[in-house]
Amino acid sequence: MRRDMVETRDLSHFVRHLDNGVARIDLAVDGITCAACMAVIEGGLAALPDVTRARVNLTNRRVAVEWNDGRLDPTRLIERLSELGFRAFPFDPGRAEAKEAQEAGLLWRCLGVAAFAAMNIMLLSVSVWSGNVTDMSPEQRDFFHWLSALIALPAAAYAGRPFFRSAVSGVLARRLNMDVPITVGVLLALGMSVAETLHHASHAYFDSAMMLLAFLLLGRALDQSMRQRTREVAGNLAALKAETAAKFVSSNEICEVPVASIRPGDLVLVRPGERLSVDGIVLEGRSDIDQSLVTGETVPVLTEPGANVYAGTLNGYGTLRVRVGAAAGTLIDDVTRLLDQAVEARSRYVKLADRAARLYAPLVHLTALATLVGWLICGASWHDALITAIAVLIITCPCALGLAIPAVQVVASGALFRAHVLVNAGDAIERLAEIDTVLFDKTGTLTLPAPELVNAAEIAPGRLALAARLALSSGHPLAAAIARAAHATQPLTDAVEEPGQGVHTRLEGITIKLGSPAFCGAEREAEALAAGDPEASRIVFAYGAERHVLMVRQRLRPDALEVVARLRAAGLRMEILSGDRDAAVERVARALGVDQWRAGMTPAEKIARIAELKGEGRRVLMVGDGLNDAPSLATANVSMSPVTAADISQAAADAVFLGDRLAPVESAIAIARVAQRLMRQNLAFAVIYNLIAVPIAVLGLATPLIAAVAMSGSSILVTANALRAKHAREAS
Amino acid sequence: MEVLIYLVPMALTLGLLGLAAFLWSLKTGQYEDLEGAAWRAIMDDDEAAGAATQDRGVPPAA
16 A cells, blocks of 8 residues: 555553563463473573563463563564564453452362361361260360361351352342252251250261362362363463454554554554454455355455455455444444344253252252151150251252262363363353254355365476465465465565456566466466356466466365264254355255255344244254354354354354364264263262162261261262263263 | 360361461462473473573573
8 A cells, every 4th residue: 555654563452560660461372382392482581681580381371471661572572482483472361361260269269278177177076976986075075066166167157158159149039059058058057066066965067067068169169270271272262363453553654453452443454365353444445355254155255445344354455444443234233233132032041950959959958847847746856856857958968969060061171172172151061962953154164264275186286386486475365375285485586466466477488477367368267167166266377378277265174074974873953054155055065965054144044043943942053153153153052163263253152163173063062962961870879869868867867977978978979970071082 | 185285286287287388379379380380390400590590690501
């Protein structure tokens, strides 16, 4: 556009200024593979002047750098890392991640306190139990009980907060969750034990209450850690996308800034071959834009001043000047409105644990009541009847039930993580296990998002290599595909790009050209090939009088065919819903053997189709990536997105999968099904445990010793069973 | 049984010390990078000292 443009890079959005004159930046680093990298990075960064601290976190592949605020430009850090062979991306830890970390910290602290209390009280309790059958004096026993109370009451008040809070908010919202019976059980156990201690009784249940809290907190802390780890990886992936925009800071000066710091009304420059990172209106320039990530349409759209452009689309040959801001009445508005409706209407899925709690809590509370009444009728004293009833509540307190589901979720999330699936929502595993229909978007989901050269084998290797070198001089995305196909690295000298047409140069006296068929004078050859493959883009390479037609288009994911076949074998019904044209969708559907497909669908039509399927009683998994898929991802029972998807879609999806392969979708379903089975088994264990323990408690035989053995035994059993989800993929 | 006067406070103190150590380790972020910590322990001092020598103003050994 203008030749005298000055460009700088601004990272100030990511730099945090600490109180003592020290600046800090967090970088997500690609390429850290081993401990040696850690030493290289830390040594290399520390050698820069002013850097006071560089610390690699090998677990989450991040580097924290601190330096004396002032002279050092943080871009120097990134340059230094790239000299060392690592790609680094500035990184905004974000509020969601900070909140998760805070939550995890609280759970671990509570667990520490509960475990300390449980162990020390158990020490005292074992003394009392052995003293009760030997020669302990009542004074000593009371002393030990008071000591236990002294430890248990403050510890429970501290460590029980996560449960108490959730129970109270559940009750206030008139929803019964698992934390309600847990809270009731713990409070009753503590209250009764204090009352019994006051009456110099021989039994107190302080140890049961604390052990229950410790076991349950362990399950939750592990669950939280797993979620935190997933979020960190997702955060790194977001940073690795490095979404920046070239913002005009004056009329001819641009500055590369992170997208997060762009405001509506800003002017940005979009260069040829760049992916747009903002929505806006074109003020100046013409180009062809590949909108496949937004609409699913694979044919580029001609863009002129006044046209709307969307984040996530790929710019073609032209340079554009764009005013940031979503225009009214555009696709974005439609999608946002539909998405809001879908999120609102999303039927509140009741988690398995909560469903169990709804059955379980009234049942045990009624059993306790029946025990109280029964003993009173049989002529027991109020005191004895009440103690027995409370003992029933304590022994049925859902220790195994509380661990049954989180334990499986932790192990299953780990297995999913290894299968390259990151789960956003906690209950996604349960919903994923129940699906019977899979809906795929086409563009970017069944196909890979970047275009590829498909007929490389038909072109002489020498000519292809030359074409690829020439392609390096062009900014057009299709040229980039050709350069990639031949792994070209050396551009040709003196290559000239004619915007919108192609590149040409002279080599040893021969004119060579790469560009549109018209540019190279080969329309007839290109037309002949177009008949066989209408939606491929055709690029012609002219070498003197020779003409080679190169076909470039989006290819199916490498394992799409096998995955679809295996999903069909597993009894799942499949359908393709695409925004692309009939012919393009039909070709893919036929290649994959999917007989149900719909093309040219708007976001609203996709939602309608999902609603129709749900109306037939089907449980739908939607796999999609486009902006136009976001509302349907939120509408489906459960949804997945590839990591290349538009940001809104990734946020709306329940899980994100990584890599070029489609296999993670299949693995996710398989792992979720195994996890679901183990959760059900665990719940069955909990029921069997109660069938044995409850009669003992109802008869008034549940001593604290029996409660302790039963509780720890059942917890170990369900945890051990949950560990079987670890090898879910291999087993399925 | 008078020995309990010493033993019980001692047991509790030891337990509290353990708890305090755990809480301290949480607060100072000892669990933030378990993988890295495992490797740092066996890393050569020359490499790992890069950051430290810089602090003291001594150029790192070539």
